[in-house]
Amino acid sequence: MFNLKNTILINGSSIPIATDFRIWLKFQDLIQNLKENEESFYKLLNFFIEIGLNLQVDQFEDALKEVVSFFSGEKQNKDNLEYRSEKVFDFHKDEKYIYSAFLQEYGIDLYEVEYLHWHKFKSLLQSLSENCQLTKIIQYRSVDTSKMDKENKKFYKKMKQVYALDIQEEKLTTEQYHNNIREKLKKRFEDIQKIKGGEIVNE
Structure with missing residues (x-):
């Protein structure tokens, strides 16, 4: 009942990942500050490597979905809550x-x-x-x-x-919010076509 998830499922295989809160706060930063350049792309790749993922191209879709799901939390993914405007x-x-x-x-x-x-x-x-x-x-x-x-x-x-914060956000359902993250990350990967031997690499 209270087991904490320490793996994600990619192409049917359970892959152990790093789960410390400090690492996932980095992911929060990444998705908030992604830009259309190589630096952002490689920062994202470094994060995937840091949590223990060495991705093949055909694993990307599953990995991206699972990483966002883990970040957001299982319960939040199941509930169709609304994010405040x-x-x-x-x-x-x-x-x-x-x-x-x-x-x-x-x-x-x-x-x-x-x-x-x-x-x-x-x-x-x-x-x-x-x-x-x-x-x-x-x-x-x-x-x-x-x-x-x-x-x-x-x-x-x-x-x-x-106590004001600078950014105003659009009102979205949880599903829309997660989909937006996935699409944003996917586009960053598609922007850069440095793929060697079918494996996404960081130079």
Whole structure:
């Protein structure tokens, strides 16, 4: 029931992968900052190698689907949730709040912990109490002030400005969000045609 996934399935074969949360935070960066150039392509290839994948061309489709699925989490993939139109969370800009929250609520020092599974990290992050500063910040960013009285509206407007994030995101279902990631990654691979002996390589 509580087994944490440590492999992905590619062409019917179960392949072990690295699962520490720090590695998968790198993937978060990659998919947010992919550009149409070789540097982005090779950064992506390096990530696949870092988690333990040495891909053949005919394995790419399965691998890409499985990597995105692992990153997103199995439960989230099954639920057709909606992503809010307003971005309310950022792993890097909120780093100090995440660190403090884990230390305060779970006694986990994220700078010192030797290993923490990505899915466990996400579960703990989603289970923070209402008294946690990070939870309050997310509430400030996401709260609807349209029906508040003048005093509360003024307060929350100020908090929104204090803790504002730069990027606004389109409102998407979970399935649409994952499909967009897959298409974006797939295009980066297709942009570069450096393939030797049927194997995608990094020079």
